[in-house]
Amino acid sequence: MNELQIALALIGVLAVIGVLVYNRLQERKIRRQTEAGFARPGRDVLLDNAEGRAVSDRPDTAFFAPLDEGDDDAGHGMFHGRDVLEPHFGDTEILLDAALSEESYPQAVLAAEEPSDLQAASVRSQSPTVAAYDEAIEFRSVLKSLDGMAAEAFDTVAAHSAALGKPVRWLALPLGSPAWEELSPPSGKRYLEVQVVMQLADRDGPADKEGLSALCELTQELARLHGWQVRCDDTADAAARALSLDKFCADVDVQIGLNIIARGTAMLPIARMRREAEAAGMRLSDGGVYQLLDSRGEVLFMLGNREPGAFAKDNPHEPETKGVTLLFDVPRVPDGVKNFDSMVTLGRKLAHEAGGLLVDDNLRPLTDTGIEKIRAQLAQIYARMEARGVAAGSRLALRLFS
Numbered sequence: 302m303n304e305l306q307i308a309l310a311l312i313g314v315l316a317v318i319g320v321l322v323y324n325r326l327q328e329r330k331i332r333r334q335t336e337a338g339f340a341r342p343g344r345d346v347l348l349d350n351a352e353g354r355a356v357s358d359r360p361d362t363a364f365f366a367p368l369d370e371g372d373d374d375a376g377h378g379m380f381h382g383r384d385v386l387e388p389h390f391g392d393t394e395i396l397l398d399a400a401l402s403e404e405s406y407p408q409a410v411l412a413a414e415e416p417s418d419l420q421a422a423s424v425r426s427q428s429p430t431v432a433a434y435d436e437a438i439e440f441r442s443v444l445k446s447l448d449g450m451a452a453e454a455f456d457t458v459a460a461h462s463a464a465l466g467k468p469v470r471w472l473a474l475p476l477g478s479p480a481w482e483e484l485s486p487p488s489g490k491r492y493l494e495v496q497v498v499m500q501l502a503d504r505d506g507p508a509d510k511e512g513l514s515a516l517c518e519l520t521q522e523l524a525r526l527h528g529w530q531v532r533c534d535d536t537a538d539a540a541a542r543a544l545s546l547d548k549f550c551a552d553v554d555v556q557i558g559l560n561i562i563a564r565g566t567a568m569l570p571i572a573r574m575r576r577e578a579e580a581a582g583m584r585l586s587d588g589g590v591y592q593l594l595d596s597r598g599e600v601l602f603m604l605g606n607r608e609p610g611a612f613a614k615d616n617p618h619e620p621e622t623k624g625v626t627l628l629f630d631v632p633r634v635p636d637g638v639k640n641f642d643s644m645v646t647l648g649r650k651l652a653h654e655a656g657g658l659l660v661d662d663n664l665r666p667l668t669d670t671g672i673e674k675i676r677a678q679l680a681q682i683y684a685r686m687e688a689r690g691v692a693a694g695s696r697l698a699l700r701l702f703s
Contacts, residue, residue, distance in 0.1 A: 441496055444496075444531050446527075459471050473494070474492060501547075508539070552685070554702060557628070559661070589606075600634075602644045607623060633698060
Protein backbone atom coordinates (compact mmCIF):
# COMPACT_ATOMS: atom_id res chain seq x y z
CA MET A 302 0.00 0.00 0.00
CA ASN A 303 1.58 3.27 -1.07
CA GLU A 304 1.44 6.57 0.81
CA LEU A 305 -1.48 7.91 -1.27
CA GLN A 306 -3.65 4.90 -0.44
CA ILE A 307 -2.78 5.19 3.24
CA ALA A 308 -3.67 8.90 3.24
CA LEU A 309 -7.00 8.27 1.53
CA ALA A 310 -7.81 5.52 4.01
CA LEU A 311 -7.06 7.80 6.96
CA ILE A 312 -9.21 10.57 5.46
CA GLY A 313 -12.09 8.10 5.07
CA VAL A 314 -11.79 6.95 8.68
CA LEU A 315 -11.70 10.52 9.95
CA ALA A 316 -14.75 11.40 7.84
CA VAL A 317 -16.73 8.51 9.33
CA ILE A 318 -15.69 9.49 12.85
CA GLY A 319 -16.68 13.10 12.13
CA VAL A 320 -20.14 12.06 10.96
CA LEU A 321 -20.67 9.89 14.05
CA VAL A 322 -19.56 12.69 16.38
CA TYR A 323 -21.81 15.20 14.61
CA ASN A 324 -24.84 12.87 14.83
CA ARG A 325 -24.16 12.27 18.52
CA LEU A 326 -23.95 16.00 19.23
CA GLN A 327 -27.20 16.61 17.34
CA GLU A 328 -28.91 13.79 19.26
CA ARG A 329 -27.78 15.27 22.58
CA LYS A 330 -29.00 18.70 21.51
CA ILE A 331 -32.44 17.35 20.62
CA ARG A 332 -32.61 15.45 23.91
CA ARG A 333 -31.80 18.57 25.91
CA GLN A 334 -34.49 20.57 24.07
CA THR A 335 -37.00 17.77 24.55
CA GLU A 336 -36.32 17.35 28.24
CA ALA A 337 -36.56 21.13 28.73
CA GLY A 338 -39.85 21.24 26.84
CA PHE A 339 -41.39 18.49 28.95
CA ALA A 340 -39.72 19.30 32.27
CA ARG A 341 -41.71 18.83 35.45
CA PRO A 342 -41.32 22.13 37.30
CA GLY A 343 -44.08 21.42 39.79
CA ARG A 344 -47.83 20.85 39.98
CA ASP A 345 -49.92 20.92 36.84
CA VAL A 346 -51.62 24.28 36.43
CA LEU A 347 -54.46 22.45 34.70
CA LEU A 348 -55.19 20.07 37.51
CA ASP A 349 -53.92 21.89 40.61
CA ASN A 350 -57.16 22.58 42.42
CA ALA A 351 -56.75 21.81 46.08
CA GLU A 352 -59.80 21.90 48.30
CA GLY A 353 -61.16 25.44 48.69
CA ARG A 354 -59.00 26.94 45.95
CA ALA A 355 -60.41 28.18 42.67
CA VAL A 356 -59.08 26.85 39.38
CA SER A 357 -57.32 29.49 37.28
CA ASP A 358 -58.21 29.17 33.61
CA ARG A 359 -55.95 31.96 32.38
CA PRO A 360 -53.72 31.01 29.47
CA ASP A 361 -50.00 30.86 30.15
CA THR A 362 -46.82 30.46 28.12
CA ALA A 363 -46.53 26.73 28.84
CA PHE A 364 -50.10 25.88 27.89
CA PHE A 365 -49.71 22.34 29.14
CA ALA A 366 -47.32 21.74 32.06
CA PRO A 367 -46.82 17.98 32.70
CA LEU A 368 -47.38 16.61 36.19
CA ASP A 369 -44.75 15.71 38.78
CA GLU A 370 -44.55 11.96 39.07
CA GLY A 371 -44.72 12.32 42.84
CA ASP A 372 -47.74 14.60 42.81
CA ASP A 373 -50.20 12.09 44.21
CA ASP A 374 -53.19 14.39 44.51
CA ALA A 375 -52.83 15.95 41.08
CA GLY A 376 -55.94 15.46 39.02
CA HIS A 377 -58.33 15.62 41.96
CA GLY A 378 -60.77 18.49 42.33
CA MET A 379 -61.28 19.56 38.74
CA PHE A 380 -62.07 15.99 37.75
CA HIS A 381 -64.00 15.12 40.93
CA GLY A 382 -61.59 12.61 42.41
CA ARG A 383 -60.94 10.60 39.27
CA ASP A 384 -57.25 10.10 38.46
CA VAL A 385 -56.10 11.45 35.13
CA LEU A 386 -53.68 9.36 33.10
CA GLU A 387 -50.82 11.60 32.04
CA PRO A 388 -48.26 10.80 29.33
CA HIS A 389 -44.97 9.62 30.88
CA PHE A 390 -41.95 11.55 29.65
CA GLY A 391 -39.24 9.92 31.79
CA ASP A 392 -37.59 7.80 29.10
CA THR A 393 -35.70 10.10 26.78
CA GLU A 394 -35.03 7.36 24.22
CA ILE A 395 -38.75 6.61 23.91
CA LEU A 396 -39.48 10.31 23.64
CA LEU A 397 -36.96 10.76 20.85
CA ASP A 398 -38.02 7.65 18.99
CA ALA A 399 -41.78 8.11 19.30
CA ALA A 400 -43.06 11.46 20.53
CA LEU A 401 -40.70 13.51 18.35
CA SER A 402 -40.59 11.23 15.32
CA GLU A 403 -41.96 12.66 12.08
CA GLU A 404 -44.57 9.90 12.07
CA SER A 405 -46.11 10.91 15.42
CA TYR A 406 -45.49 14.65 15.80
CA PRO A 407 -46.10 17.52 13.36
CA GLN A 408 -43.01 18.85 11.61
CA ALA A 409 -44.10 22.40 12.44
CA VAL A 410 -43.61 21.58 16.14
CA LEU A 411 -40.26 19.90 15.53
CA ALA A 412 -39.04 23.09 13.85
CA ALA A 413 -39.78 25.26 16.92
CA GLU A 414 -36.58 26.83 18.24
CA GLU A 415 -37.75 26.97 21.87
CA PRO A 416 -40.02 24.63 23.85
CA SER A 417 -42.37 27.54 24.60
CA ASP A 418 -42.96 27.88 20.86
CA LEU A 419 -44.86 24.58 20.65
CA GLN A 420 -48.30 26.10 20.82
CA ALA A 421 -47.47 29.00 18.49
CA ALA A 422 -45.93 26.63 15.96
CA SER A 423 -49.00 24.43 15.88
CA VAL A 424 -51.27 27.44 15.36
CA ARG A 425 -49.04 28.76 12.56
CA SER A 426 -49.41 25.41 10.81
CA GLN A 427 -53.15 25.91 10.40
CA SER A 428 -54.33 25.09 6.91
CA PRO A 429 -55.48 28.17 4.94
CA THR A 430 -58.87 26.49 4.59
CA VAL A 431 -59.33 26.25 8.37
CA ALA A 432 -59.35 29.51 10.30
CA ALA A 433 -57.08 29.37 13.35
CA TYR A 434 -58.26 30.22 16.86
CA ASP A 435 -58.64 33.99 17.17
CA GLU A 436 -58.36 35.35 20.71
CA ALA A 437 -60.07 38.59 19.63
CA ILE A 438 -63.42 36.88 19.00
CA GLU A 439 -63.22 33.37 20.46
CA PHE A 440 -63.01 31.37 23.69
CA ARG A 441 -60.89 28.22 23.59
CA SER A 442 -60.66 24.86 25.28
CA VAL A 443 -57.76 22.61 24.22
CA LEU A 444 -57.40 18.84 24.49
CA LYS A 445 -54.06 17.09 24.05
CA SER A 446 -52.59 13.60 24.08
CA LEU A 447 -49.23 12.50 22.69
CA ASP A 448 -50.72 9.01 22.29
CA GLY A 449 -53.43 10.44 20.09
CA MET A 450 -57.16 10.93 20.60
CA ALA A 451 -59.54 8.77 18.58
CA ALA A 452 -61.79 10.85 16.34
CA GLU A 453 -64.86 8.75 17.20
CA ALA A 454 -64.52 9.76 20.87
CA PHE A 455 -65.77 13.23 19.90
CA ASP A 456 -68.94 12.09 18.17
CA THR A 457 -71.45 12.88 20.91
CA VAL A 458 -69.84 15.96 22.45
CA ALA A 459 -69.33 17.67 19.10
CA ALA A 460 -73.08 17.40 18.50
CA HIS A 461 -73.89 18.65 22.02
CA SER A 462 -71.78 21.78 21.58
CA ALA A 463 -74.15 23.01 18.87
CA ALA A 464 -76.75 23.70 21.60
CA LEU A 465 -74.56 26.10 23.61
CA GLY A 466 -75.99 29.26 22.04
CA LYS A 467 -73.03 30.48 20.00
CA PRO A 468 -71.12 29.07 17.02
CA VAL A 469 -68.59 26.42 18.10
CA ARG A 470 -65.76 25.09 15.93
CA TRP A 471 -63.79 21.88 16.49
CA LEU A 472 -60.26 22.13 15.07
CA ALA A 473 -58.06 19.06 14.99
CA LEU A 474 -54.37 18.34 14.39
CA PRO A 475 -53.94 14.69 13.28
CA LEU A 476 -50.92 12.69 14.40
CA GLY A 477 -48.15 12.98 11.83
CA SER A 478 -49.71 15.98 10.08
CA PRO A 479 -48.54 19.62 10.09
CA ALA A 480 -51.96 20.92 9.00
CA TRP A 481 -55.06 21.60 11.04
CA GLU A 482 -58.46 20.49 9.82
CA GLU A 483 -62.06 20.37 10.96
CA LEU A 484 -62.61 17.54 13.39
CA SER A 485 -64.40 14.60 11.78
CA PRO A 486 -65.60 11.86 14.18
CA PRO A 487 -66.24 9.33 11.34
CA SER A 488 -62.73 9.78 9.89
CA GLY A 489 -61.06 7.13 12.07
CA LYS A 490 -58.08 9.45 12.61
CA ARG A 491 -56.13 10.02 15.79
CA TYR A 492 -55.47 13.58 16.87
CA LEU A 493 -52.54 15.04 18.75
CA GLU A 494 -54.49 18.17 19.68
CA VAL A 495 -58.09 19.37 19.41
CA GLN A 496 -59.12 22.98 19.92
CA VAL A 497 -62.77 23.71 20.70
CA VAL A 498 -63.50 27.39 20.12
CA MET A 499 -66.68 29.32 20.79
CA GLN A 500 -67.44 32.66 19.13
CA LEU A 501 -67.85 35.39 21.71
CA ALA A 502 -70.50 37.46 19.92
CA ASP A 503 -72.76 37.60 16.89
CA ARG A 504 -75.92 39.47 15.92
CA ASP A 505 -77.83 37.62 18.63
CA GLY A 506 -75.64 39.20 21.34
CA PRO A 507 -72.65 38.20 23.47
CA ALA A 508 -71.74 34.78 24.80
CA ASP A 509 -72.49 34.51 28.53
CA LYS A 510 -70.38 32.96 31.27
CA GLU A 511 -72.80 30.05 31.64
CA GLY A 512 -72.35 29.01 28.01
CA LEU A 513 -68.57 29.40 28.22
CA SER A 514 -68.44 27.34 31.42
CA ALA A 515 -70.64 24.67 29.84
CA LEU A 516 -68.19 24.28 26.96
CA CYS A 517 -65.27 24.07 29.37
CA GLU A 518 -67.04 21.47 31.51
CA LEU A 519 -67.91 19.47 28.39
CA THR A 520 -64.25 19.16 27.39
CA GLN A 521 -63.09 18.57 30.98
CA GLU A 522 -65.47 15.63 31.30
CA LEU A 523 -64.24 14.23 27.98
CA ALA A 524 -60.62 14.57 29.15
CA ARG A 525 -61.46 12.87 32.47
CA LEU A 526 -63.03 9.90 30.71
CA HIS A 527 -60.08 9.35 28.37
CA GLY A 528 -57.12 10.53 30.45
CA TRP A 529 -56.25 13.44 28.18
CA GLN A 530 -54.85 16.84 29.10
CA VAL A 531 -57.28 19.74 28.96
CA ARG A 532 -56.97 23.50 29.29
CA CYS A 533 -59.65 26.21 29.09
CA ASP A 534 -59.31 29.95 28.70
CA ASP A 535 -60.48 31.96 31.68
CA THR A 536 -64.29 32.13 31.49
CA ALA A 537 -64.67 35.41 33.40
CA ASP A 538 -62.15 37.12 31.13
CA ALA A 539 -63.84 35.65 28.05
CA ALA A 540 -67.27 36.86 29.23
CA ALA A 541 -65.87 40.38 29.67
CA ARG A 542 -64.33 40.24 26.19
CA ALA A 543 -67.68 39.07 24.82
CA LEU A 544 -69.46 42.10 26.26
CA SER A 545 -66.84 44.47 24.87
CA LEU A 546 -66.98 42.81 21.46
CA ASP A 547 -70.78 42.90 21.40
CA LYS A 548 -70.79 46.64 22.20
CA PHE A 549 -68.38 47.29 19.34
CA CYS A 550 -70.51 45.21 16.97
CA ALA A 551 -73.69 47.02 18.00
CA ASP A 552 -72.05 50.39 17.34
CA VAL A 553 -71.04 49.54 13.77
CA ASP A 554 -73.88 47.20 12.82
CA VAL A 555 -75.70 49.43 10.34
CA GLN A 556 -77.84 48.66 7.32
CA ILE A 557 -78.63 51.30 4.72
CA GLY A 558 -81.85 51.12 2.75
CA LEU A 559 -82.59 53.09 -0.40
CA ASN A 560 -86.16 52.94 -1.63
CA ILE A 561 -87.63 53.48 -5.06
CA ILE A 562 -91.32 54.33 -4.66
CA ALA A 563 -94.08 55.19 -7.10
CA ARG A 564 -95.22 58.79 -7.53
CA GLY A 565 -98.69 59.55 -6.25
CA THR A 566 -101.14 56.77 -7.10
CA ALA A 567 -98.96 55.33 -9.86
CA MET A 568 -97.26 51.90 -9.70
CA LEU A 569 -93.79 50.71 -10.66
CA PRO A 570 -93.42 48.07 -13.41
CA ILE A 571 -91.87 44.90 -11.99
CA ALA A 572 -90.65 43.64 -15.35
CA ARG A 573 -88.52 46.73 -15.87
CA MET A 574 -87.11 46.44 -12.38
CA ARG A 575 -86.09 42.87 -13.12
CA ARG A 576 -84.37 43.83 -16.37
CA GLU A 577 -82.37 46.63 -14.77
CA ALA A 578 -81.33 44.45 -11.84
CA GLU A 579 -80.16 41.65 -14.10
CA ALA A 580 -78.37 44.11 -16.41
CA ALA A 581 -76.45 45.30 -13.32
CA GLY A 582 -75.27 41.74 -12.66
CA MET A 583 -77.78 40.90 -9.94
CA ARG A 584 -79.24 37.43 -9.67
CA LEU A 585 -82.50 36.28 -8.13
CA SER A 586 -81.97 34.20 -5.00
CA ASP A 587 -84.09 31.32 -3.76
CA GLY A 588 -85.49 33.75 -1.19
CA GLY A 589 -87.00 35.92 -3.90
CA VAL A 590 -84.60 38.88 -3.68
CA TYR A 591 -82.04 40.06 -6.20
CA GLN A 592 -78.44 39.97 -5.01
CA LEU A 593 -75.18 41.38 -6.32
CA LEU A 594 -72.41 38.98 -5.30
CA ASP A 595 -68.66 39.44 -5.12
CA SER A 596 -66.08 36.92 -6.35
CA ARG A 597 -66.43 34.95 -3.08
CA GLY A 598 -70.17 34.63 -3.46
CA GLU A 599 -70.84 37.12 -0.65
CA VAL A 600 -73.63 39.68 -0.98
CA LEU A 601 -72.66 43.29 -1.75
CA PHE A 602 -76.23 44.59 -1.77
CA MET A 603 -79.77 43.35 -2.40
CA LEU A 604 -82.97 44.43 -4.13
CA GLY A 605 -86.31 43.37 -2.68
CA ASN A 606 -89.99 44.13 -3.22
CA ARG A 607 -91.59 46.44 -0.64
CA GLU A 608 -94.94 44.78 -1.26
CA PRO A 609 -95.88 41.65 0.70
CA GLY A 610 -93.99 38.71 -0.73
CA ALA A 611 -90.94 38.83 -2.93
CA PHE A 612 -89.89 38.72 -6.54
CA ALA A 613 -91.48 35.33 -7.03
CA LYS A 614 -89.44 32.92 -9.14
CA ASP A 615 -92.54 31.08 -10.24
CA ASN A 616 -94.26 34.30 -11.31
CA PRO A 617 -91.74 36.40 -13.23
CA HIS A 618 -94.46 38.53 -14.76
CA GLU A 619 -96.08 40.08 -11.69
CA PRO A 620 -97.04 43.44 -13.19
CA GLU A 621 -96.58 46.22 -10.65
CA THR A 622 -95.53 47.26 -7.16
CA LYS A 623 -95.68 50.36 -5.01
CA GLY A 624 -91.96 50.22 -4.31
CA VAL A 625 -88.70 48.31 -4.03
CA THR A 626 -85.78 48.56 -1.60
CA LEU A 627 -82.03 48.36 -2.11
CA LEU A 628 -80.33 47.14 1.06
CA PHE A 629 -76.65 47.55 2.02
CA ASP A 630 -75.30 45.59 5.03
CA VAL A 631 -72.45 47.90 6.08
CA PRO A 632 -70.08 45.69 8.14
CA ARG A 633 -70.34 42.76 5.72
CA VAL A 634 -69.31 44.66 2.58
CA PRO A 635 -65.65 45.19 1.61
CA ASP A 636 -64.60 48.42 -0.10
CA GLY A 637 -67.85 49.75 1.27
CA VAL A 638 -67.95 53.35 0.01
CA LYS A 639 -67.29 52.21 -3.55
CA ASN A 640 -70.00 49.54 -3.39
CA PHE A 641 -72.41 51.97 -1.74
CA ASP A 642 -71.85 54.34 -4.68
CA SER A 643 -72.65 51.47 -7.05
CA MET A 644 -75.91 50.87 -5.21
CA VAL A 645 -76.82 54.57 -5.39
CA THR A 646 -76.13 54.57 -9.13
CA LEU A 647 -78.42 51.56 -9.61
CA GLY A 648 -81.08 53.14 -7.40
CA ARG A 649 -81.08 56.31 -9.47
CA LYS A 650 -81.33 54.31 -12.67
CA LEU A 651 -84.20 52.22 -11.35
CA ALA A 652 -86.05 55.36 -10.28
CA HIS A 653 -85.47 57.02 -13.67
CA GLU A 654 -86.44 53.98 -15.76
CA ALA A 655 -89.53 53.15 -13.70
CA GLY A 656 -90.66 56.75 -13.23
CA GLY A 657 -90.35 56.57 -9.45
CA LEU A 658 -88.62 58.49 -6.63
CA LEU A 659 -85.39 57.58 -4.80
CA VAL A 660 -86.04 58.09 -1.07
CA ASP A 661 -84.45 57.17 2.26
CA ASP A 662 -85.94 54.95 4.98
CA ASN A 663 -88.14 57.83 6.13
CA LEU A 664 -89.43 58.17 2.55
CA ARG A 665 -87.79 61.56 2.12
CA PRO A 666 -86.26 62.31 -1.31
CA LEU A 667 -82.60 61.38 -1.29
CA THR A 668 -80.49 64.35 -2.41
CA ASP A 669 -76.79 64.62 -3.23
CA THR A 670 -76.27 66.22 0.18
CA GLY A 671 -77.98 63.31 1.90
CA ILE A 672 -75.85 60.80 0.01
CA GLU A 673 -72.66 62.66 1.00
CA LYS A 674 -73.70 62.50 4.64
CA ILE A 675 -74.18 58.74 4.35
CA ARG A 676 -70.77 58.38 2.70
CA ALA A 677 -69.14 60.33 5.56
CA GLN A 678 -70.85 58.10 8.12
CA LEU A 679 -69.68 55.01 6.25
CA ALA A 680 -66.09 56.25 6.31
CA GLN A 681 -66.30 56.70 10.10
CA ILE A 682 -67.74 53.21 10.60
CA TYR A 683 -65.08 51.61 8.45
CA ALA A 684 -62.33 53.51 10.26
CA ARG A 685 -63.62 52.16 13.59
CA MET A 686 -63.70 48.63 12.21
CA GLU A 687 -60.15 48.90 10.88
CA ALA A 688 -58.96 50.23 14.24
CA ARG A 689 -60.52 47.21 15.95
CA GLY A 690 -58.84 44.84 13.49
CA VAL A 691 -62.15 43.76 11.94
CA ALA A 692 -62.07 44.91 8.32
CA ALA A 693 -65.49 45.26 6.72
CA GLY A 694 -66.34 42.29 4.56
CA SER A 695 -63.46 40.21 5.95
CA ARG A 696 -64.05 36.63 7.03
CA LEU A 697 -63.84 37.86 10.60
CA ALA A 698 -66.57 40.44 9.97
CA LEU A 699 -68.75 37.89 8.18
CA ARG A 700 -68.57 35.63 11.23
CA LEU A 701 -69.36 38.41 13.72
CA PHE A 702 -72.21 39.92 11.72
CA SER A 703 -74.12 36.75 10.98
